[in-house]
Amino acid sequence: MEDFQVKFYTNFIKDDRYMYLVKGLGNTLAITFLAVLLGIFLGFLVAIVRSTYDKTGKGKLPNMICRLYLTVIRGTPMMVQLMIMCYVVFGKYNVSKLIVTTLAFGINSGAYVAEIVRSGIMSIDPGQLEAGRSLGFSYSQTMWHIIMPQTFKNVLPALANEFIVLLKETSVCGYIGMMDLTRGGDIIRSRTYEPFMPLIGVALIYLVMVMAFSALVGKLERRLRTSER
Amino acid sequence: MSDRGDVLFQITDLCKAFGSNLVLDHISTEIRKGEVVVIVGPSGSGKSTFLRSLNLLEMPTSGTICFEGRNITDKKTDINKYRQKIGMVFQHFNLFPHKTILENLTLAPIKLLKKSKEEADREARELLRRVGLEEKESAYPAQLSGGQKQRIAIVRSLAMHPEVMLFDEPTSALDPEMVGEVLQVMSELAREGMTMIIVTHEMGFAREVGTRVLFVDEGVIKEENNPQNFFEHPSNPRLREFLSKIL
Ligand SMILES: Nc1ncnc2c1ncn2[C@@H]1O[C@H](COP(=O)(O)OP(=O)(O)OP(=O)(O)O)[C@@H](O)[C@H]1O
Ligand SMILES: [Mg+2]
Numbered sequence: 001m002e003d004f005q006v007k008f009y010t011n012f013i014k015d016d017r018y019m020y021l022v023k024g025l026g027n028t029l030a031i032t033f034l035a036v037l038l039g040i041f042l043g044f045l046v047a048i049v050r051s052t053y054d055k056t057g058k059g060k061l062p063n064m065i066c067r068l069y070l071t072v073i074r075g076t077p078m079m080v081q082l083m084i085m086c087y088v089v090f091g092k093y094n095v096s097k098l099i100v101t102t103l104a105f106g107i108n109s110g111a112y113v114a115e116i117v118r119s120g121i122m123s124i125d126p127g128q129l130e131a132g133r134s135l136g137f138s139y140s141q142t143m144w145h146i147i148m149p150q151t152f153k154n155v156l157p158a159l160a161n162e163f164i165v166l167l168k169e170t171s172v173c174g175y176i177g178m179m180d181l182t183r184g185g186d187i188i189r190s191r192t193y194e195p196f197m198p199l200i201g202v203a204l205i206y207l208v209m210v211m212a213f214s215a216l217v218g219k220l221e222r223r224l225r226t227s228e229r
Numbered sequence: 230m231s232d233r234g235d236v237l238f239q240i241t242d243l244c245k246a247f248g249s250n251l252v253l254d255h256i257s258t259e260i261r262k263g264e265v266v267v268i269v270g271p272s273g274s275g276k277s278t279f280l281r282s283l284n285l286l287e288m289p290t291s292g293t294i295c296f297e298g299r300n301i302t303d304k305k306t307d308i309n310k311y312r313q314k315i316g317m318v319f320q321h322f323n324l325f326p327h328k329t330i331l332e333n334l335t336l337a338p339i340k341l342l343k344k345s346k347e348e349a350d351r352e353a354r355e356l357l358r359r360v361g362l363e364e365k366e367s368a369y370p371a372q373l374s375g376g377q378k379q380r381i382a383i384v385r386s387l388a389m390h391p392e393v394m395l396f397d398e399p400t401s402a403l404d405p406e407m408v409g410e411v412l413q414v415m416s417e418l419a420r421e422g423m424t425m426i427i428v429t430h431e432m433g434f435a436r437e438v439g440t441r442v443l444f445v446d447e448g449v450i451k452e453e454n455n456p457q458n459f460f461e462h463p464s465n466p467r468l469r470e471f472l473s474k475i476l
Contacts, residue, residue: 131323134284135337135389136313145336150327 011197017188021198024184025205031101031180032167038106039166040159043113046070048143050114051121055129056139066114073111079172081108086176097178101170109166113159120155121147153224160217164210171206181205234262235297237393237424238283243292245278245448252278254448255292260393260426265419267435267456268428270445271471276428279445280395283426284315297392313341316386316394320402322378324370330357330381331366334388342389349388356384360414376407380414387418394418396427412438432476436460444468 012018046066053063073081085104086097124147132142174183185202189195238260245253252275260266268276281287283294285301285308293300301311325333334353338344344352357363360380370378379399386394396415400408412434419425419438429435435442435456442459444452444467452465460476463469 125321125323127319127321127323128325130286131317131319131325134286134312134315134317135386136309136341137337138309141340145340146325150325153327 007194007197011188011192011194012201015191017191020179020184020187021181021201021205022184024179024181027098027179028167028170028181030098031105031170031173031178032163034102035105035109035166035170036159036163038102039109039113039162042107042110043117044148046110046114047117047121048148050118052139052143054122070111070114073108078105078108078169079175082173082176097173097176100176101173101178101180105166105170105173108169109162112165113162116155116158116162117151120151120158123154124150156224157217157221160213160220164213164217167209167213168206234264234424236260237262237264237297239293239295239298240283241293241295243279243282243294244290245275245282245287246290252448253282253289256445256448256450257292258443258450258453260424262392262424263422263440265425265427265438265440266443267439267441268426268443268445269430269432269435269471269475270443274446275448276445277397280397280426280428283393283395284312284317286317309341313337313389314392316383316389316391318379318382318386318394318396318399320398322370322375322382322402324378324382324385326370329367329369330362330373333370333381334385337385338388353384353388356387357381359417360384374407375403376410379403379407379411383411383414383418393424393426396425396429398428398430400429400431430475432460444471446471 010017012021046069049059049062049066053059082101082104085107086100090100128146128150129139129142132146133139137145170180171182173180174186181202185198188198192198236259238258240259241257243253243256244251256279268279270276278287282289289302292302294302296311296314299306301308325336328336331350331353334356335344335346335349338349338352339346354363354366357366360383362377362380365373365377365381370381373381383394383399399415400411403411408431412431415425415427415434416438427435427439437456439456441453442456443450444459444463444465446465446467452459452463452468454462460472463472
């Protein structure tokens with residue numbers, strides 16, 4: 001027990017080492033949050049382009065660009081994308097690592113969100129589009145007023161899950177020197193030469209956040225299921 | 230046929246093919262203001278395709294549809310403006326599940342006819358009263374019975390003040406005890422002079438409310454007549470066979 005207290009002290013309290021975790025956690029949350037927003041924006045855009053092409057045959061070129069994006073992003077490792085973003089795309093520029101990381105994860109997440117949203121759009125009864133169109137709404141008005149609100153509601157739990165996935169995935173951004181939660185724990189380890197405390201500590205923080213968000217998602221799902229009934 | 234009103238639809242050599250499947254085969258007819266045209270025929274004969282061609286949910290492969298003298302199959306037609314004048318009621322209602330009943334009725338008038346919310350609400354409540362569902366205005370579609378949903382779908386179309394109403398088997402998805410309430414709303418609409426084109430298997434309704442009955446078979450209008458002659462003196466052998474099965 002005394003041993004534990006000593007170790008806790010050297011790893012977290014001494015020299016304010018817990019600040020590595022606090023700062024790292026802040027960055028982890030910031031990256032995740034911003035990347036999810038970017039991912040949702042890109043994802044909805046791509047999904048609308050793709051399903052518009054599937055339903056009406058319009059927008060052949062945008063559809064091809066979107067398919068290329070999906071293929072490349074989903075066919076290459078996140079780590080590689082992150083490194084390309086850092087060393088190739090922004091290699092010559094002095095851009096904040098936070099921006100680089102957020103862009104890389106947002107663009108990556110967008111590809112997965114796009115497929116979630118596209119299947120959400122495709123699962124809406126085609127009769128909804130016909131009803132909207134036959135009242136006199138244009139295709140885009142029907143999408144905006146009738147199809148997308150229903151889609152958004154249907155995919156909200158899946159989007160919240162994407163947040164959880166992303167939260168864990170961002171742990172690789174230490175590789176390009178981004179100071180996130182994982183990197184924070186690793187720095188402590190390199191100072192104290194004691195892997196157990198900092199790494200288990202980091203794992204626990206992730207676990208608690210994931211469990212908390214999962215509980216929220218569960219609540220959200222139940223809420224959505226009971227409304228309108 | 231009837232000389233009651235002006236020609237609303239002039240349909241000439243209308244063809245529709247899905248791939249190599251010719252579903253409508255040179256259909257020509259005209260529909261006048263105030264007519265209640267009932268379309269009957271076997272399954273797969275092209276009744277829905279014909280009806281859906283009239284509001285361009287299906288694009289004709291060839292032929293022309295003139296509405297009030299204007300060729301609507303022309304590329305220059307503003308389809309969205311045109312569709313505002315054509316009400317459509319579907320077999321499966323297609324109410325907007327994320328909107329309340331009142332919002333279902335007011336969405337299009339507010340967004341398309343640029344009515345104020347107050348005016349749209351007032352008109353919608355008036356329509357709800359007409360079909361006896363005024364107390365449902367803040368309910369959601371999932372809370373209604375099939376018959377109630379279909380009555381809402383009808384007044385949702387009416388809220389746009391259409392010049393014609395198209396019905397594609399409006400009672401086919403309903404439990405038998407709910408068919409009557411929907412047919413009653415449709416009968417009242419007919420009595421008020423609404424031009425209606427109705428695909429249905431309700432032969433009693435066709436006989437009582439229809440002004441003209443069309444028999445569509447294999448993508449062709451094989452017979453058309455006033456209800457009395459249509460049902461009592463059918464001449465086409467396929468129609469006789471059809472009627473003997475269904476009546
Ligand atoms: N979107 C489509 N793509 C391909 N074929 C279609 C399509 N819509 C209809 N068809 C075909 O066209 C034919 C006529 O269909 P339609 O729905 O007009 O018949 P119907 O008379 O309304 O039949 P029912 O009484 O069963 O509703 C059928 O053979 C059908 O398979
Ligand atoms: Mg049909």
